[in-house]
Amino acid sequence: MTTFPTVTDVALAAGVSRQTVSNVMNSPGIVRADTRERVQAAIAELGYRPHASARRLRTRRSSTIGIRLDPMIDGISGSVLDSFLHALTEQADRQGLRVLLFTATGPEDEITQLKRLNDGADVDGFVLTSTFAGDPRTTWLLENGISFVTFGRPWGVDDLDDPKHLWVDVDGWTGLHDATRAQQEAGARRIGYIGWPSPSGTGEDRRRGWRDAMLERNDVTEDELAALEVVTVDGVAEGTAAMQELRRTAGRLDAVLCASDSLALGAMIANPERVPVTGYDNTPVAAAIGLSSVDQSVDEVAAGVLELLTGEFGGKVHGAPESAEPRHRMVKPRLVVREFAAIPMEAPAPA
Known part of the structure; x- marks a missing residue:
């Protein structure tokens, strides 16, 4: 019986994972050039036919x-x-x-x-x-x-x-952990989070990334961390309302992270102090308005x-x-950092 080389055979020959071989065949642009060349050489040497998979x-x-x-x-x-x-x-x-x-x-x-x-x-x-x-x-x-x-x-x-x-x-924990760390490295300490209510496996995964990164740095106490979080259903108007609540209850805010770009867009609108906002999903809207976001x-x-x-x-x-x-x-997702361009409501005129 004739046997054909498999993806596993190619991965072993090239010294990479099966996922990397799959990426080279289907999305070569996301693979480093030297790795891509090594995998392609293994495919040619073994006579592997991509369509055979x-x-x-x-x-x-x-x-x-x-x-x-x-x-x-x-x-x-x-x-x-x-x-x-x-x-x-x-x-x-x-x-x-x-x-x-x-x-x-x-x-x-x-x-x-x-x-x-x-x-x-x-x-x-x-x-x-x-x-x-x-x-x-x-x-x-x-x-x-x-x-x-x-x-x-x-x-x-x-x-x-x-x-x-x-x-x-997609590892939502890593996405929000990396986004939190990026703001911390830029000098932020009081980083707010606008997320989704439970139960939400995806939302809770992302929330843990923010929470763990905040506690690892010991910049805030558990009580302060609770005050830095607002939960709401997804949507632009909901993000605006959540940002307004954060501004009323959290005290000083150095940055805000959101569970989605919809919430982040809303947060940018209710942001007269121009606090940096980061979203999640890296949607075309995020690219258009200069919103940093986690790409899936x-x-x-x-x-x-x-x-x-x-x-x-x-x-x-x-x-x-x-x-x-x-x-x-x-x-593993990746954080796409853009120059922040807030689009805030006008702050109310003093009485």
Whole structure:
């Protein structure tokens, strides 16, 4: 029986991770030139065919991946998933795969759509987004033995060491920790945080990054830290109101970090003191208004999703071949620093 070189073989020959090999094939621009050349040389030497990694999916029924098209929330927050969808579609096309979009009104309706598409042999596997603890979609897919990968971790107690399904996620803790450290290194000590209310696995992950960085420096007490935080639902108007509350209750503010660019835009508006604000998601809006923001590296996320869906795991935890490779990918975000350009409301005239 003829055997073909695998992504693992290329990674071992080049002395890199499987994720790096996947990035070289799907998003070469995010890989350092010397590393990219080393991987390309290993591919040529071994005779590895990049499209072979998708053979498992292509030889099933439709060579098609299904993914729900999430509704746009405010034109800002939804742009991250929109960018991910574009990256996934472009990278899938390079592997000879198609992406089928569908809509659903909620998790239960999405399960109905998943069943319809699977029963009709319209897709060979699914990509899920916006995961949460106790997600019924992943439970249904696991129970029915259907291939899938999620953009978002299971949000269980032990999901890093014992993932209940294959997933790719962005390390929100690192994103906010790095953003906090950047402000601290610029001289800030009293750094406020505008985040989302619990329960929110993603929001709590980001909040911990800010909180840990603040406590590591011992610049504020636990009581002071509590006063530097405001929680609210996502949105520009909500960010404005949260910033106004921080200014009333937190005392002096040297900088403010936010769980999203929507909240950060709102915070910039209610900011007559021109306190530096940092967002999260690095949306086009952030680039347009000079807002520093944490970038989620969606090209790398898409590459990881496709690797887990089309490679040796085939989108399945149960029944997958024995492998020392992790069954998840944690992508490190990067802080994009821009020259701060506040757009504050006018401060009220003195009485």
